[in-house]
Amino acid sequence: MIVKNKETCREDLIERILTLDIEPGAVLEEAEMSERYGLSRTPLREVIQKLAGEGYLTLAKNRGAKVSSMDIDSMRHFFQTAPMIYAAVARLAAENARKEQIAELKEVQRMFRMVSEAGETRFMAIHNHRFHELIGEMADNPYLSPSLKRLLIDHTRMSQKFYKPVNSKERMLVWEACDQHDGMIEAIEKSDPAAIVDLTLEHWALSRDRIEKFARPDPLDIDLGKTG
Amino acid sequence: MIVKNKETCREDLIERILTLDIEPGAVLEEAEMSERYGLSRTPLREVIQKLAGEGYLTLAKNRGAKVSSMDIDSMRHFFQTAPMIYAAVARLAAENARKEQIAELKEVQRMFRMVSEAGETRFMAIHNHRFHELIGEMADNPYLSPSLKRLLIDHTRMSQKFYKPVNSKERMLVWEACDQHDGMIEAIEKSDPAAIVDLTLEHWALSRDRIEKFARPDPLDIDLGKTG
DNA sequence: TGTATCTATTTTGTATACAAAATGTATGCA
DNA sequence: TGCATACATTTTGTATACAAAATAGATACA
Numbered sequence: 001m002i003v004k005n006k007e008t009c010r011e012d013l014i015e016r017i018l019t020l021d022i023e024p025g026a027v028l029e030e031a032e033m034s035e036r037y038g039l040s041r042t043p044l045r046e047v048i049q050k051l052a053g054e055g056y057l058t059l060a061k062n063r064g065a066k067v068s069s070m071d072i073d074s075m076r077h078f079f080q081t082a083p084m085i086y087a088a089v090a091r092l093a094a095e096n097a098r099k100e101q102i103a104e105l106k107e108v109q110r111m112f113r114m115v116s117e118a119g120e121t122r123f124m125a126i127h128n129h130r131f132h133e134l135i136g137e138m139a140d141n142p143y144l145s146p147s148l149k150r151l152l153i154d155h156t157r158m159s160q161k162f163y164k165p166v167n168s169k170e171r172m173l174v175w176e177a178c179d180q181h182d183g184m185i186e187a188i189e190k191s192d193p194a195a196i197v198d199l200t201l202e203h204w205a206l207s208r209d210r211i212e213k214f215a216r217p218d219p220l221d222i223d224l225g226k227t228g
Numbered sequence: 229m230i231v232k233n234k235e236t237c238r239e240d241l242i243e244r245i246l247t248l249d250i251e252p253g254a255v256l257e258e259a260e261m262s263e264r265y266g267l268s269r270t271p272l273r274e275v276i277q278k279l280a281g282e283g284y285l286t287l288a289k290n291r292g293a294k295v296s297s298m299d300i301d302s303m304r305h306f307f308q309t310a311p312m313i314y315a316a317v318a319r320l321a322a323e324n325a326r327k328e329q330i331a332e333l334k335e336v337q338r339m340f341r342m343v344s345e346a347g348e349t350r351f352m353a354i355h356n357h358r359f360h361e362l363i364g365e366m367a368d369n370p371y372l373s374p375s376l377k378r379l380l381i382d383h384t385r386m387s388q389k390f391y392k393p394v395n396s397k398e399r400m401l402v403w404e405a406c407d408q409h410d411g412m413i414e415a416i417e418k419s420d421p422a423a424i425v426d427l428t429l430e431h432w433a434l435s436r437d438r439i440e441k442f443a444r445p446d447p448l449d450i451d452l453g454k455t456g
Numbered sequence: 457t458g459t460a461t462c463t464a465t466t467t468t469g470t471a472t473a474c475a476a477a478a479t480g481t482a483t484g485c486a
Numbered sequence: 487t488g489c490a491t492a493c494a495t496t497t498t499g500t501a502t503a504c505a506a507a508a509t510a511g512a513t514a515c516a
Binding site: 460464471474475481482 | 503
């Protein structure tokens with residue numbers, strides 16, 4: 001991946017972080033990355049610092065950069081904050097979306113459905129992320145977007161398992177989420193803020209329940225220890 | 229102001245931007261600043277890029293950094309977003325504030341009242357900014373704080389005139405805002421989320437009305453053109 | 457006079473060498 | 487063996503030289 005290009009380097013790092021290719025907590029060393037991307041340390045450091053500002057990485061002085069971790073605290077803050085921001089952004093998106101943005105959103109959703117049918121979890125995560133990022137761009141509000149972007153980073157990382165359905169019931173949830181996307185596009189096209197807020201909260205509830213279910217699965221049979 | 233120190237450089241720039249010492253839209257040149265602060269261009273650029281990520285500056289590729297401007301669009305977004313974020317942050321602050329944070333908040337408020345009585349508008353802006361920044365730290369929510377900080381940057385810059393009361397009625401508004409701060413501290417100490425949300429929205433309304441009044445002052449007497 | 461194009465200057469972007477800090481390792485001593 | 491300290495190595499931070507891009511100015515031409 002020798003790119004000699006800051007922007008490509010940045011995009012690659014973002015993708016690897018969002019898809020958990022690079023795990024939360026992993027440390028990134030400048031010399032190593034410098035070689036990997038074919039950039040000298042100066043521009044590379046600028047990429048790192050930008051990503052840190054956006055919440056992908058966490059910096060410690062005289063120590064390296066590490067991929068932001070997802071501890072119990074940030075989970076709590078995440079669940080506390082996400083629905084409010086998502087709803088507010090969705091409302092503004094329905095009010096402000098431009099034609100070409102809607103076209104792009106449809107294209108992303110087309111891709112998302114395609115990779116969902118193919119069960120390509122990695123690309124599902126990427127396209128789903130882009131879908132919601134685009135809604136953020138439609139909202140076009142510089143005061144909300146930094147919070148939205150931070151939420152999406154962790155949401156995408158947490159949801160990786162969501163996109164890897166293990167049974168037919170879980171597969172249904174993916175289709176449901178996918179259909180909700182379609183509904184959101186429709187609400188945006190009709191400039192119907194109330195509709196998109198409702199859909200967004202449903203979409204959130206679906207994702208939240210799936211994440212919680214993963215974090216706290218049904219307990220094993222308590223008789224398991226007793227050999228028959 | 230030769231400091232040879234990134235952190236001091238950063239703080240100085242922030243203060244100068246918040247107090248409108250450096251006007252919105254002003255361009256910052258690397259060589260000039262490098263000399264001013266006694267830092268070489270490499271660490272200076274890092275400061276600039278960090279400030280850009282936080283919303284103080286706006287970067288253009290192969291062009292310099294400029295202080296983020298406040299156009300009609302961002303004003304609109306500001307008024308749209310501020311009350312929601314302020315209220316949410318205030319609630320969380322009341323729920324999560326730690327003792328030493330409350331002590332610091334009281335100290336800042338003491339300073340704020342002092343400089344208010346002295347009519348030192350520059351320091352009023354700085355201490356008021358710090359007051360609200362501290363409430364953000366109490367809320368301790370990494371998903372909300374970037375939005376809050378962006379709002380505060382522009383709020384502080386817009387409010388400069390608010391702190392320069394031109395008549396006794398406007399001076400009263402400053403005391404009212406100052407008293408609201410005291411009420412907020414009390415609500416935080418009592419862990420009373422409902423109270424601080426109410427106060428925060430009142431505080432917001434006061435500030436908003438003052439800003440709007442400044443942006444759209446009472447029209448001049450329409451007979452003014454007719455010479456008597 | 458107005459416009460276009462070429463050149464000089466300024467300004468930003470990148471690479472690299474060097475300095476400082478942190479980490480890991482070995483050695484000495486109780 | 488356990489611990490502390492000194493030293494070597496690794497890693498981050500800063501300065502500076504050079505490259506690339508943009509801007510400003512001058513000159514040629516319509």
